[in-house]
Structures are given as C-alpha cells and as structure tokens.
Amino acid sequence: AATIVAEAGAPLQMVQDAADAAGLLFGVDIGARGTATVGGNVATNAGGIRVLRYGMYRAQVLGLEAVLADGSVLTSLKGLPKDNSGYDLNQLFIGSEGTLGVVTRACLRLHPKPATEVNAFCAVPSLDAAIALLAQLRQKLGPLLSAYDVNFAPLYGAMIAGMEAPAPLPVGSPVYVLAEIQGSESDRDGDRFAAALMQAVEDDVIDDVVVSQSPREFRALWAVREEANRFLFSIAGLISVDVSIPLAKMATFLRETEAAIKAVDPSADIYVFGHLGDGNLHYQVRTVDPAAAYGIIYRGVAAAGGGVSAEHGIGLDKKEWLHLVRSDAEIAAMRRLKAAFDPNNILNAGRIFDLAPG
Ligand SMILES: Cc1cc2nc3c(=O)[nH]c(=O)nc-3n(C[C@H](O)[C@H](O)[C@H](O)COP(=O)(O)OP(=O)(O)OC[C@H]3O[C@@H](n4cnc5c(N)ncnc54)[C@H](O)[C@@H]3O)c2cc1C
Known part of the structure; x- marks a missing residue:
C-alpha cells in the first residue's frame, strides 16, 4: 500500500531510510532530519525542501494514534486514502504543537522512488x-x-x-x-x-x-x-523568522522591510533565503534593536497578507503576533477546541495562545 507506520520517537531520517530500503520515498526532508522526530514533525506540520512536489507533513499523514489529556487513545492507523466516515480527527493534531494530544504513532504515505x-x-x-x-x-x-x-x-x-x-x-x-x-x-x-x-x-x-x-x-x-x-547558526544574537508571503507582494515586502529596519539600525545585517516555490522566506537580522525588527517584519508580513509562521509554528515566541494574521473569531475557535480537548490545560499550556483571552 506504500505506507509506513512509525512510532512518534522515530527520527525523520529513519523513516526516509526505511522507505528507501523498500524502494520508495518519503516526501518530507528538512535539515534536522537526523534529530527531528515523527511526533515533532506532525506537531509542527514540518515542511522543508520538497513541499512544492509532495506537500507539507499534513499531506503525508494517512492516520495517527494520539493520547488525549483525559487518557483516551484515538487510533486511526488503517492507512485509508479515502475515509469520510465522520470528522477527520487526525488533522487536529497536525500543526497544533502538542496542545491537543500526544501523538504516539503515525501512518505515513510513501511515494515512488524517483529514477x-x-x-x-x-x-x-x-x-x-x-x-x-x-x-x-x-x-x-x-x-x-x-x-x-x-x-x-x-x-x-x-x-x-x-x-x-x-x-x-x-x-x-x-x-x-x-x-x-x-x-x-x-x-x-x-x-x-x-x-x-x-x-x-x-x-x-x-x-x-x-x-x-x-x-x-x-x-x-x-x-x-x-x-x-x-x-x-554561527552568528550570535541573530533574530530569525520564518514567514510566508504571497509571491506578488514579496518584492514590496522585502524592499519596505529592509528600508524600515535600516532606518532604525543602519548597521543591521539582513540575510534571507527560503522556499520560493512555497512563498516561504527565512528572514534573519543581526541588529542592535531586535524588538523593533520583529515588529517591522511581522507587521510587514500582515500588511502583505502573509503568515507569521510558514512552517516552524507559533510556540511561545510568536504568540504575541498571532493576532496580526488570525481573526478574533479564528483565535476564539482555537481556544474552544483547546478547552474541549484539554479542559485542565495540561498539554503544552501557553503554546500558540493563552487559554484566557487578553
Ligand atoms: C537545522 C534545522 C532545519 C530545519 N529546517 C526546517 C525546514 O526546512 N522546514 C520545516 O518545516 N522545519 C524545519 N525545521 C524545524 C523542524 O521541522 C522542527 O524542529 C521539527 O519538526 C520538530 O521535531 P522535533 O522532534 O525536534 O520536535 P521538538 O522540537 O521536540 O518539539 C516541537 C513541538 O512538537 C511537540 N511535540 C513533539 N513530539 C510530540 C508528540 N509526540 N506529540 C505531540 N506533540 C509533540 C513539542 O511539544 C513541541 O511543541 C528545522 C529545524 C532545524 C533544527
């Protein structure tokens, strides 16, 4: 069936190697392949270099096993490409940064190995x-x-x-x-x-x-x-963000953001690379005023209609910026989901957003 069931602690590279040994390919690859785990990849919806072709981690997941805050276990490892039998609960755990449940296993889609x-x-x-x-x-x-x-x-x-x-x-x-x-x-x-x-x-x-x-x-x-x-990674004190920008707005974003950062700190160094095929930029700044740079970048992202996290998630660092790109109604719906799945707030409390508004 070209699927693999992996435990949450398996490193990405182990999944890639197992697929390769079976004459197949796993569609996600990232620099942290030796250490990043299946559970962490699911929780952060990892992207990487071949999203253009295979999609993000979400697109590789055919099913998950997850433990909820009340101890109940949801197991959906049949590996069915089609299953519209009610809500797809797997999707809730992908990219939710461990706030809704602990992933213990994943059934992942594999692809033909390229010649x-x-x-x-x-x-x-x-x-x-x-x-x-x-x-x-x-x-x-x-x-x-x-x-x-x-x-x-x-x-x-x-x-x-x-x-x-x-x-x-x-x-x-x-x-x-x-x-x-x-x-x-x-x-x-x-x-x-x-x-x-x-x-x-x-x-x-x-x-x-x-x-x-x-x-x-x-x-x-x-x-x-x-x-x-x-x-x-060798530069001390560098600030590093991972944003997505519509391609049509990217040149304006880059020009205006650089001008605004240099207006605050003319000696700032700006280093940008990324996955252009996905509209995803990794934007790094060495500056004497990191707080100003974060504000300039994230407000610029919001003005361009982008996302404050393309593939690394919100975690603790970015939660103050989430409101720039998600409406009050969206964040309120996220809070309701969190409260329903984890009423005692025991799973990664404080990640993405605080449970109490304000
Ligand atoms: C050198 C390098 C390059 C990278 N390049 C890319 C890239 O190109 N594209 C990209 O998308 N990402 C990239 N990343 C980020 C990478 O995707 C994440 O760091 C990784 O997927 C997280 O996996 P981890 O096992 O390290 O998780 P951790 O860092 O341990 O955890 C990350 C989050 O997931 C939660 N979590 C972990 N395991 C579980 C579980 N079993 N159930 C529920 N929640 C869980 C944690 O609580 C935490 O909130 C890169 C990282 C590095 C260090």
Whole structure:
C-alpha cells in the first residue's frame, strides 16, 4: 500500500531510510532530519525542501494514534486514502504543537522512488526573474519540478566565504536559485530540465547556471543550500523568522522591510533565503534593536497578507503576533477546541495562545 507506520520517537531520517530500503520515498526532508522526530514533525506540520512536489507533513499523514489529556487513545492507523466516515480527527493534531494530544504513532504515505534526481544552481538578476523562472519551470516541467529554493545577496557571499567546498557560482548576483527535478524517465528528464534552463538563459531570466552531472554533484549543490543554516547558526544574537508571503507582494515586502529596519539600525545585517516555490522566506537580522525588527517584519508580513509562521509554528515566541494574521473569531475557535480537548490545560499550556483571552 506504500505506507509506513512509525512510532512518534522515530527520527525523520529513519523513516526516509526505511522507505528507501523498500524502494520508495518519503516526501518530507528538512535539515534536522537526523534529530527531528515523527511526533515533532506532525506537531509542527514540518515542511522543508520538497513541499512544492509532495506537500507539507499534513499531506503525508494517512492516520495517527494520539493520547488525549483525559487518557483516551484515538487510533486511526488503517492507512485509508479515502475515509469520510465522520470528522477527520487526525488533522487536529497536525500543526497544533502538542496542545491537543500526544501523538504516539503515525501512518505515513510513501511515494515512488524517483529514477532521476538532478538539480541546478542558477544566478538570476532579480526576484522578479526568480519568480518568472519558477513559472517557466512549472509550465515546462509540471510535477517533475520538486524543489525551488532561493538565496538572496548578501547571504550567499557571506556563507561562501567560510565554506570548505568551492562555490558553485561566483558571488555578485542579487538572487541565487536552487531548482531540483525528480522524475521516472531517466533518459528524458535531464534533457527536459536542461532545455527549460537553456530557454530561461536565452530569455535573460537566468544569468549563469550549473547543473549537477552526478549524484556527488547533486549532493554538493544541496550542501550549498544547507550551508546557509551552518553560517547563520554561527552568528550570535541573530533574530530569525520564518514567514510566508504571497509571491506578488514579496518584492514590496522585502524592499519596505529592509528600508524600515535600516532606518532604525543602519548597521543591521539582513540575510534571507527560503522556499520560493512555497512563498516561504527565512528572514534573519543581526541588529542592535531586535524588538523593533520583529515588529517591522511581522507587521510587514500582515500588511502583505502573509503568515507569521510558514512552517516552524507559533510556540511561545510568536504568540504575541498571532493576532496580526488570525481573526478574533479564528483565535476564539482555537481556544474552544483547546478547552474541549484539554479542559485542565495540561498539554503544552501557553503554546500558540493563552487559554484566557487578553
Ligand atoms: C537545522 C534545522 C532545519 C530545519 N529546517 C526546517 C525546514 O526546512 N522546514 C520545516 O518545516 N522545519 C524545519 N525545521 C524545524 C523542524 O521541522 C522542527 O524542529 C521539527 O519538526 C520538530 O521535531 P522535533 O522532534 O525536534 O520536535 P521538538 O522540537 O521536540 O518539539 C516541537 C513541538 O512538537 C511537540 N511535540 C513533539 N513530539 C510530540 C508528540 N509526540 N506529540 C505531540 N506533540 C509533540 C513539542 O511539544 C513541541 O511543541 C528545522 C529545524 C532545524 C533544527
């Protein structure tokens, strides 16, 4: 049935490896694959690099087992692709950050293992060009396109300086794109990808591009993407947010947010990368005034019609900003759910929102 039942404490990588051993693929991959667990992935509705192709963690969940605050156990591990027999209670536990129940097992959907995996690292002249390239690749490649990440200057130059491996492309472009295909026709997929990229070069959407020619080069290009985390984690006092912005509003958001942060602190450093295919930016700032920067970013996100958490959840840090992107009626409904499932407020109390308004 191409499903797997995993216990909540299993690390993501164990699920990926078990799928691989069965000739299949698990659709979610994130940098924390070695430590992040199935329970934590479910609770945070983890996303990662291939949401474009496979959806978020929610899309992988066919069923869950969860223990409620009163000790009752809900088990739904039949793995049915279709089951409209009443409410889908599984959905309540996905992305609710452990506030409604403790997940103990999950039945997860697996996918065919791709025969082809190729990626390309592209220097592009602007965010508009990166968005145009995304549209072209989607149009030409359809579901073959499996990931589409961006890295904005000056992050690429700063992280390349400390990288042991050689840089795939010279520093100096405003935006870099890492695009990936996963396909089932190894004799055709790479050619289709190369043709789409070459067309984009001719259309001046791409300035420079390097395409992986071997599994080693494929891994090396992904390692460049993961280098962003290594570089950013090494900076003390950096503030880091994970937001989603409609693509049509992203350029305005980036321009106005940077101007407002620099008006408060002209020496602030801003580092941005993310999953452009999902409208998801990881936005980092080193500044002497973190409180002002948080306010500027989150109000900018709200003005753009975005979300204050694209994939990392609200937790404790972001709950003061939730009201910017969720209506009073939505937050009141969340409170009613919490009170119904956990009347004594014993499960992750104070996460996402406080039970009492105000
Ligand atoms: C290097 C790095 C890269 C990352 N990249 C991405 C990325 O690209 N995309 C993305 O979406 N995320 C990313 N993340 C965040 C990641 O998704 C979460 O940290 C992870 O999914 C949480 O799993 P965990 O086991 O670490 O949970 P924890 O951090 O232990 O817990 C997270 C939350 O889930 C709750 N929880 C944990 N287990 C259960 C359970 N069994 N039942 C109910 N609630 C539970 C906890 O109470 C807590 O509220 C990244 C994190 C790191 C460190």
